[in-house]
Amino acid sequence: xxxxxxxxxxxxxxxxxxxxxxxxxxxxxxxxxxxxxxxxxxxxxxxxxxxxxxxxxxxxxxxxxxxxxxxxxxxxxxxxxxxxxxxxxxxxxxxxxxxxxxxxxxxxxx
Numbered sequence: 001x002x003x004x005x006x007x008x009x010x011x012x013x014x015x016x017x018x019x020x021x022x023x024x025x026x027x028x029x030x031x032x033x034x035x036x037x038x039x040x041x042x043x044x045x046x047x048x049x050x051x052x053x054x055x056x057x058x059x060x061x062x063x064x065x066x067x068x069x070x071x072x073x074x075x076x077x078x079x080x081x082x083x084x085x086x087x088x089x090x091x092x093x094x095x096x097x098x099x100x101x102x103x104x105x106x107x108x109x110x
Contacts, residue, residue, distance in 0.1 A: 001025055005036070009069075009099060011092075013041040019052040026059055037069040037103075039095045048077035053088060060086045069102045071095040 002013040010033035060070040075090040
């Protein structure tokens with residue numbers, strides 16, 4: 001697991017651990033980036049299933065409730081199957097675009 005920081009955005013890149021292990025590590029280390037927008041980069045994985053995406057739902061809901069963005073990046077997930085409560089995009093650029101749009105919405109009070 002690799003942590004990068006770009007302004008007020010933390011990027012967590014999955015390398016070797018399973019999705020379940022990754023979610024547990026994020027939960028344990030959550031205090032470190034609770035005030036940042038979070039991008040979970042899963043592009044290194046060959047296949048990302050719906051159950052993999054759903055593993056992040058609890059953390060995503062908690063983070064979004066705190067008025068921060070939580071975006072998963074995977075070009076190997078079926079985006080049509082993803083629940084509406086979680087944002088999944090195929091590229092890092094799209095993740096940054098989503099965060100920018102959500103920041104504007106928060107600034108406008110939506």
